[in-house]
Amino acid sequence: MSIFSNDKEINSMCNQMVASRRWQAIRHGKHFVLRHLSKNAAKSIIVPGTPGDLRAFANFRRDYCRYIREYLIQRGVVRPEN
Helix, strand or coil: CCCCCCCHHHHHHHHHHHHCCCEEEEEECCEEEEEECCCCCCCEEEECCCCCCCCHHHHHHHHHHHHHHHHHHHHCCCCCCC
């Protein structure tokens, strides 16, 4: 188990993502970046190391869900809303 963030919920989610072997954690300066290990993946998710906001986990989860939705639309699995 690695320490990606001081927030226990963000840290737990990041460890689960890396354990699934579909994500890779890379250190960029002061933050970790989670990169999706897929052929067509183009974006990364930045992990807040020391979040100062009470909604940090909700914002991180929102960014993750947006990325997954965008990725599934790109792959043709989900149709975009009109």
